[in-house]
Amino acid sequence: MKKTNVAPPHYKRSIAEMHRWSACRPNEAEIEYRDRPFRPISQPGATMSRRPCAFFLFVLLVGLTGPLAATAARPNIVFIYTDDQAPRAVAAAGDKRFITPHIDKIFHQGAHLTNAFVTTPVCSPSRLGLISSRYGSELGVTDWISPRAEKSLGLAEGTATWPRLLAQAGYRTALCGKWHLGTRDRYHPTRFGYHEFMGIRTGGCPPKGARLEMLDGTVRKVEGYTCDVFTDHALDFIRRQHSQSQVFAVSLHFRAPHAAWLPVRPEDWAPFKDLDPEIPKTAYDDIDVPRVKKWTREYLAAVKSVDRNVGRVLDLLDQLKLAETTIVIFTSDHGYNLGDHGVWYKGNAHWVRKPLPPRQWKHIAPLRRPNMWDTSLKVPCAIRWPGVIKPGTKIPQTVSNLDWFPTLLAMAKVELPKSVTLRGRDFTPLLKGRDVPWNNDLYAEYSMHHGATTHMRVWRTPGWKYMRDFANPGREELYDLAKDPNETRNLASSTRPEHLQIKKQLGQRILGRMTELKDPALPGR
Structure with missing residues (x-):
């Protein structure tokens, strides 16, 4: 049977309600963030229907050299962003425990960036880096934002973002899914360049039956699986822009495979519910194996639920004949440890040893193992850009989440204002196969x-x-x-001259970057 992208029956009503709500502007005193700081994009389809002759005369006169032609020549952008996805948690990235045929398609039909990193291995500061190309320490967001304890914290007002610049250049923008850069209205995604937002402002929600913010700002419980619901809205957004011949950029931010992983749809759970999964080998003989295997099964299912929805997105682009004019990006907010190093989670990992090791540091509880291993900093990353990237390309150079801002602007042919400070680099030359000088060092903080x-x-x-x-x-x-690519032997206490020398050199680079960034953690500040 041929696949379709029809919304599930339980969700058709919510899509209809979404349009009914969005037709009525809410009271600004109640929802202050609806007063958006950029002009709405005109609807070219409506203009054509009212004055077709004038429109075509205009096209002939300007010779397709005006803003309309520039917008039409720009690619659409679908930015798929997962939460807590290990760097190899995609079959195409090397771990065959995962069932990811649709995500694999992006890797095979485009470029696999094999050394993609984030600069902080936890949600909020990494997402800040994605949207602003700045380090969390620069803008006061250094750990995940607690919606209860840190209600006044969020992305600084006035921060330059790539969604805003794309919107100002004629793109219609939307975020469907997780934000996690502040819960108050002044931190709302529509304050930073997204025309539309539905999803969660906080860091997490249940994988089914979540309370979600709709397009009009109201929050209500939506039946259905959260991955599916976020995708439903993204698909609806794409359809609407296509019907109006509007260039678009949609961010689909899944909250999976962040815990809790279950429930997922039965077809996503079936391959794993009775599986005895392999788990990483470590130097420890006290791993809580039953717990790690249980969590692994659930994590595998959560990734499969993401993959199924990625397939829905790719299918729709094919159906609407948009695949050739749309850049599709797949990546995650940070890596994840699935028992690697004897821990679970990301840069704020927990030991999965039993019993817990004795406390070693005053400010670190025995359960915790804060880390900056590659398993936490590295992310799966692939880009499909038809006509530009050769299928099957592998890019080994080091890139980071800070690089998305300038790279997306270059992809969209949008000029960066000279007044905007960015820490990242445009890596489109690498995507185009150009031989350019490239510094493969990475600076990271947590x-x-x-x-x-x-x-x-x-x-x-x-x-x-x-x-x-x-x-x-x-x-x-x-x-x-x-x-030692798996980082199993810590040489920091070594007295060998070559180790002392490299530690001194890299330590000086750290202090130099901290000084440049005016890092509050710099000794003596």
């Missing part, structure tokens, strides 16, 4: 304050990685990535 206190700063080269924790004197890690 000042953790939920569950532990750290000021971890990292400098990573292709051959070495050095981590220093400024909140816990003496806590440092040095890895020889060329000989």
Whole structure:
């Protein structure tokens, strides 16, 4: 039977209600964020229907050289962003435990960026880096934002973002899914360039029957699986823009595979419910194996639910004949440890050893293992850009979440204002196969304050990685990535001259970058 992208029966009513609500502008005193700081994009379809002759005369006169032609020549953008996805948690990225045929298609039909990283391995500061190309320490967001304890915290008002610049250049923009950059109205996604938002402002929600914010700002419980619901809205947005010949950029931010992983649809759970999964081998013989295997089964199912919905997006682009004019991006907000190193979760990982190891650092509880391993910093990443990227391309150069801002502008042919400060680089030359000079070093940071206190700063080269924790004197890690890519042997206490020299060099680079960024964690500040 041929696949369709028809919304599930339980959801048809919510789509209809969404349009009815969006037709009525809510009271601005009640929903202040609806007063958006950019002009609405005109509807070219309506103009054509009223004055077709005048329109075609205009096209002939300007010779397709005006703004309309420039907009028409720009690609649509679908940015698919998952939450807590391990760097190899895609079959095409190397882990065959995962069933991801649709995500694999993006990897095979485009470019696989094999060294894609984030600069902070936890939700909020990583998302801040994605949208603003700035480090979290620069804008005061260094750990995940707690909706209860940090109600006044969010993305600084006035921060330059790529959705805003795309909107100003003629794109219609939407965010469907997770935001996690502030819950108050002044931090609303529509304040930062998205014309439409539906989803969650906070960091999490149930995988089924979640309370979600609709297009008009009201919040209500929506029956159905959250992955499906977010995708339903993204598909509806794409259909509406296509019907109006409107160039668009839609961000589909899944909250999966973030815990809790279950429930998922029966077809997503079926391959794994009786599986005895393989788990990573570690140096520890006290791993809580039953717990790790249970969580692994559930995590595998959550990733499959994401993949099924990615398939729905790709199918719709094919049906609407948009695939050739649409850039599709797949990546995640940070990596994840699935028992690797004896831990679970990301940069704020928990031990899965039983019993827990003894406490070693004053500001770090025994359960916690704050880290900056590649398993936490690295993300799966692929880009399909028909006519530009050759299918099957692999890009080994180091890129980071800070690079998306300038890269997306370049893809969309939008000029960056000179007044905007960015920390990232445009990597479109790499996508186009050009041989350009490229610095493969990475600087990363994580000042953790939920569950532990750290000021971890990292400098990573292709051959070495050095981590220093400024909140816990003496806590440092040095890895020889060329000989030990899995970071199993910490050489920080080594007295070998070559180790002391590389630690000194990378330590100086860390201090130099902290000085440049005016990092509050810099000693003496």
